[in-house]
Amino acid sequence: MTITEVITAFGAYYLNHGQNTASIRKKLIQGFESHQAFTHIVTDEHRWRASVAQHTRILQPFQIQFTPTGTSEFTPVEIQQYHLKADLIETPDTIEASWLGFLSSNDVKRTEWPFIRYWMEQLVVPKINEDLELNEFGRGIYAAPTPGTAGAAGTGMNGILKVIADHVTAGKITPIVLGAVPTTPADFVTYIESFHAAIPLLYRHVPMNVYVPQDYVLRYKRGFRIKYGTNSGFSENDFKNSTVKVLDTNLTLVGLASLNLKANGSANDRFFCTPKSNAIMLSKRLGHKDGTFDIQAVDRSVKLLTDFWIGLGFVIPQLVWVNDGA
Amino acid sequence: MSKTSSEPTIDELKDQLAKSKADFEKVNSDLKEAKSIIKDQEKALSEAVPASEAASVIVSHKGKRYAFTAPSFNLDGAIVNASDATKEQIAILVERKSSLLREIS
Numbered sequence: 001m002t003i004t005e006v007i008t009a010f011g012a013y014y015l016n017h018g019q020n021t022a023s024i025r026k027k028l029i030q031g032f033e034s035h036q037a038f039t040h041i042v043t044d045e046h047r048w049r050a051s052v053a054q055h056t057r058i059l060q061p062f063q064i065q066f067t068p069t070g071t072s073e074f075t076p077v078e079i080q081q082y083h084l085k086a087d088l089i090e091t092p093d094t095i096e097a098s099w100l101g102f103l104s105s106n107d108v109k110r111t112e113w114p115f116i117r118y119w120m121e122q123l124v125v126p127k128i129n130e131d132l133e134l135n136e137f138g139r140g141i142y143a144a145p146t147p148g149t150a151g152a153a154g155t156g157m158n159g160i161l162k163v164i165a166d167h168v169t170a171g172k173i174t175p176i177v178l179g180a181v182p183t184t185p186a187d188f189v190t191y192i193e194s195f196h197a198a199i200p201l202l203y204r205h206v207p208m209n210v211y212v213p214q215d216y217v218l219r220y221k222r223g224f225r226i227k228y229g230t231n232s233g234f235s236e237n238d239f240k241n242s243t244v245k246v247l248d249t250n251l252t253l254v255g256l257a258s259l260n261l262k263a264n265g266s267a268n269d270r271f272f273c274t275p276k277s278n279a280i281m282l283s284k285r286l287g288h289k290d291g292t293f294d295i296q297a298v299d300r301s302v303k304l305l306t307d308f309w310i311g312l313g314f315v316i317p318q319l320v321w322v323n324d325g326a
Numbered sequence: 327m328s329k330t331s332s333e334p335t336i337d338e339l340k341d342q343l344a345k346s347k348a349d350f351e352k353v354n355s356d357l358k359e360a361k362s363i364i365k366d367q368e369k370a371l372s373e374a375v376p377a378s379e380a381a382s383v384i385v386s387h388k389g390k391r392y393a394f395t396a397p398s399f400n401l402d403g404a405i406v407n408a409s410d411a412t413k414e415q416i417a418i419l420v421e422r423k424s425s426l427l428r429e430i431s
Contacts, residue, residue, distance in 0.1 A: 168395075168396045169395075169396065169397075170397075171396070171397040171398055174396070174398045174399060174400045174405055175396055175399055175400065175426060176399075176400040177399050177400060177401045177402075177418070177419060177422060177424050177426060178422065178424075179419075179421075179422025179423050179424050180422070180423040180424075180425075194402075197402075197403065198400050198402060198403045200403075269425075321400075324396075324399065324424045324425055324426045325425060326395070326425035
């Protein structure tokens with residue numbers, strides 16, 4: 001851990017001025033929110049399997065002869081879980097002779113020091129959630145790590161964009177041709193309206209969220225007022241919230257931090273929409289409660305280890321509608 | 327000024343000049359041939375389809391070549407196979423700057 005500046009400013013000794021954990025402030029940390037777009041299934045299975053059934057046309061005009069028509073079709077569905085982990089080590093003695101000394105203890109067992117609980121609950125868990133949201137769940141592309149070397153950010157799992165891109169390449173998701181996403185707010189409203197109009201009639205009125213990069217929600221709100229010159233039809237909450245209902249539709253724009261960037265770090269311009277029941281998130285041992293951490297004392301250091309499985313996918317990719325962003 | 331034994335004669339100089347000219351012409355000819363080969367290779371390269379795009383549908387519009395990045399697309403509610411895309415539909419994709427078409431050289 002790095003406390004050099006604290007030592008420089010407050011000295012290499014502990015004085016009790018009443019400081020406590022409330023004296024340690026933090027910037028906002030992005031939470032793991034994108035899971036809300038998915039139906040969560042907790043499972044030990046590393047690959048979740050199901051089948052989609054459908055039938056071709058059956059009805060025909062009557063005649064005496066037996067003239068069979070129509071057949072059933074079953075197709076396989078598989079969603080993969082990925083194994084992610086956190087390996088950490090800190091030496092709590094570092095803080096004992098410092099302003100942060102209140103996080104130390106007279107207990108010689110370093111794993112029991114208040115620092116460990118603070119470290120785990122206030123720093124490690126939020127950071128894991130942030131990493132999951134910003135690096136893995138949206139724009140992650142799995143790459144097997146080099147043995148003995150920590151893998152790079154964004155290589156722990158195939159995220160939403162990769163899963164969609166693979167289905168597009170395989171012809172299972174058909175992108176809606178809308179062109180480049182307009183930066184002009186009023187044009188963006190028209191763009192979203194065109195997206196809605198391209199959804200097949202059977203699903204056009206099904207309540208669905210359109211998951212977009214977060215900036216798009218504000219762009220829609222501003223664009224709507226510019227295009228129609230009114231707030232009519234919007235609720236007060238539509239303007240306050242980070243989501244907004246698309247007028248005359250059952251769609252709601254929902255901004256996801258995980259969709260803000262592509263894997264290469266450039267701005268993402270692909271969004272998607274599907275019934276929530278069709279979007280599946282699998283997990284095993286995900287939750288970060290105390291029980292999911294292995295706390296080990298090594299000499300005077302403390303190791304913190306955790307690992308979990310997570311994966312996402314779509315049961316029927318044909319029911320995922322995306323724009324033609326790349 | 328008198329001629330010393332180490333200085334070449336005019337005839338010798340003429341011979342050297344002729345030899346140099348012949349060498350120059352030979353090099354110039356080789357260069358032309360090399361340029362011609364490079365030009366042919368560049369042409370072949372520009373016409374070649376990258377392996378990643380080999381399976382894609384390749385189309386042309388206004389002298390430019392494009393590879394489809396998806397086997398099908400939804401154009402104003404109608405599902406169109408990339409291989410069946412009409413010139414008009416391709417023009418719409420280009421006009422809308424759709425990422426479904428990637429320009430290839």
